[in-house]
Amino acid sequence: MRYLKIYLVSLAAFFAMDMLWLGLVAREFYSQQIGYIMAPSPNWIAAIIFYLLFILGILTFVVLPGLEQGSLKTTLLRGALFGLITYATYDLTNLATLKDWPVLLTIVDMAWGTVLSVLVSSISFMAGKRLH
Numbered sequence: 461m462r463y464l465k466i467y468l469v470s471l472a473a474f475f476a477m478d479m480l481w482l483g484l485v486a487r488e489f490y491s492q493q494i495g496y497i498m499a500p501s502p503n504w505i506a507a508i509i510f511y512l513l514f515i516l517g518i519l520t521f522v523v524l525p526g527l528e529q530g531s532l533k534t535t536l537l538r539g540a541l542f543g544l545i546t547y548a549t550y551d552l553t554n555l556a557t558l559k560d561w562p563v564l565l566t567i568v569d570m571a572w573g574t575v576l577s578v579l580v581s582s583i584s585f586m587a588g589k590r591l592h
Contacts, residue, residue, distance in 0.1 A: 462591050466523065469587040470515045474580045478511075481572060493565040518542060518577060523584040527592075535585040536578055543577025544570060 482490070491498065522542050526535025551566040 462588075463519070463524075465591055466584055466588045467515060467519060470518060470523070470580055470584040471511060473583045474515055474518075474576065475511060477576055477579060481576070486568070486572070489568065490565070493562045496560075514546065515580075517546065518581055518584065522577070522581045523588060526581070526585050527588045532582065532585055535581050539578045539581030540574050542581075543574040546577070547573025 518539070522535060522538040526532065526538060547570045551569050554561045555563065555566050
């Protein structure tokens with residue numbers, strides 16, 4: 461039950477921050493960069509599957525090991541690495557395979573994925589400490 465609670469906290473934090481980023485902060489940026497290939501509305505099924513899997517990854521590879529070690533520092537470092545690698549997988553694959561995929565978008569999105577993962581990991585770690 462503890463892990464489910466941590467998962468739900470993580471999911472809520474990730475979703476809220478990513479929606480704020482995509483919906484308000486960087487909306488125009490993404491539109492300028494890849495508006496020519498953006499769908500009129502998101503594929504919510506695919507988005508939900510991504511969110512569910514990403515949070516599973518953060519918990520498995522970042523938060524739970526950090527809690528086991530009792531180390532916020534470990535959690536933050538692993539969170540940064542997890543965010544960088546996962547977002548780089550998407551962005552660098554697009555850069556390698558899609559015509560006219562913007563380099564600037566790749567850099568910004570990888571930075572966002574790293575920051576987002578660190579923020580969610582730290583919130584999840586704190587929640588896990590409180591739920592212990």
